[in-house]
Amino acid sequence: MMSLIFLLLLIAMVSAFIGKKNVGYAFFAASVIIGLYWFHHHATDSLSILL
Numbered sequence: 660m661m662s663l664i665f666l667l668l669l670i671a672m673v674s675a676f677i678g679k680k681n682v683g684y685a686f687f688a689a690s691v692i693i694g695l696y697w698f699h700h701h702a703t704d705s706l707s708i709l710l
Contacts, residue, residue: 660697664690 667690675683 664694
């Protein structure tokens with residue numbers, strides 16, 4: 660999943676570099692949304708620790 664986020668960020672940077680800013684903004688927004696979802700998944704995951 661992390662590689663997908665970095666791939667989306669790479670596409671956003673390349674598209675902004677070649678002049679397609681709207682496409683870059685869309686890919687950046689998608690990567691932020693997926694990153695927030697991934698953080699929420701890990702932050703709320705219960706730990707199965709047996710003491």
